[in-house]
Amino acid sequence: MAKPQTTRKKRANGVESRQRILDAAVQIAGERGYEGTSIAAVSAACGLPASSIYWHFKDKDDLIAAVIERSFDTWLAAVELPGEETGTPLERVTAMAGNVAKSLVDAPDFLRLGLMLALERRPAEPRGRTVFLQVRDIARAKIAEMAQALVPGLDEESMHALTTYAVAGADGLFVQREINGDAVDLVAMFELHAQLVYEAATRMAARSKA
């Protein structure tokens, strides 16, 4: 429409270069962590010189943050939110957990890198860590929202414990899979997790009303 030619013939391969840098960085960071992700290694992996990396990103910290952001977007795209809102609450919760599990198998980078950053306790916190924690809090709020809708009558304290437990289970199961590989059936484990959390929720709600 407005300016198709402007972008049709890649003005340079800038956009593609940025993707190649991020692809390389996501791989290196996944292997070696924050400190282990050297500009030289990323440069070698993507075939572009260091100066190109510094043209696209302010510094190393900015690069890592961009990696987190993009891998989050990739993961979000992999989570197909359940369009159908049918079935019992338990069925719906289970289906959703299965979807999240599948998305984590397909796009594990976000959570793996995020957890690696989250476990570090540097004096000067990397931006990527902050980004991860923010995004994570949003996810937690979504879970709380859903719990409120499907299991009404939960008091605030129960809700906090429940969302903490739900997120923790997801993290832990993901870590198990990262360690043990395909031996862990992530979808089945997530469905089990969803079921247990749902039961705990209904019980808490019942106690809350009484």
Next chain:
Amino acid sequence: MAKPQTTRKKRANGVESRQRILDAAVQIAGERGYEGTSIAAVSAACGLPASSIYWHFKDKDDLIAAVIERSFDTWLAAVELPGEETGTPLERVTAMAGNVAKSLVDAPDFLRLGLMLALERRPAEPRGRTVFLQVRDIARAKIAEMAQALVPGLDEESMHALTTYAVAGADGLFVQREINGDAVDLVAMFELHAQLVYEAATRMAARSKA
């Protein structure tokens, strides 16, 4: 006595130096991960020159592995196994989970460092990672043993899923606490986790027998 004086006056401060080095390394590694743990930083933190570190440890990998090993011993000492074997199975499971939670609050280094190493996927795996995974498998076997005793009749598949879920929950809750700090009541969450796992176990055993 054969030679009390030989050991009374410490022949040099070798043993103490080793501890000081490990103390410094555990702190730095907890802040910055494997790659971020530089010999210079450890040297500065413990007040001993780099050459002393290399006298006590073969190389950096050896140092990190020793850190994992010692922090595991520290953690093991913090887990006071329940001497009393009284109460219902659920009470016993819950009490034990509470103990593990307390020990993780008091000695979190082992699991934090271990998870940091476990999430990395280097081409050449650090020795510390191997040590962590071995120790972890032993812990998993202990859980299976206890489950077998308290909830008999679990088939192998159920047992595998159950131990995976139990360990994953512990990991995940620990990560939550590392991220959110004292806002997470680790003991309470572990007790909730124990309860949910126990219920799932009895249900699986009943289904298994039928």
Next chain:
DNA sequence: CCCTTACTGTATCGTTCACTCCAATTGTAA
């Protein structure tokens, strides 16, 4: 035709890396 924008390539800066060498120092034993 030149100017601007968007990149790439080379070369290099000062710093830090893991690790080594070797001369002290110190407690112990002969």
Next chain:
DNA sequence: TTACAATTGGAGTGAACGATACAGTAAGGG
């Protein structure tokens, strides 16, 4: 006293680190 092993103190290795400077190239707009 001598001998020796255990340990420490520094000074120093080449390689790799993050980051920068700058010249060069390609394409669209005027």
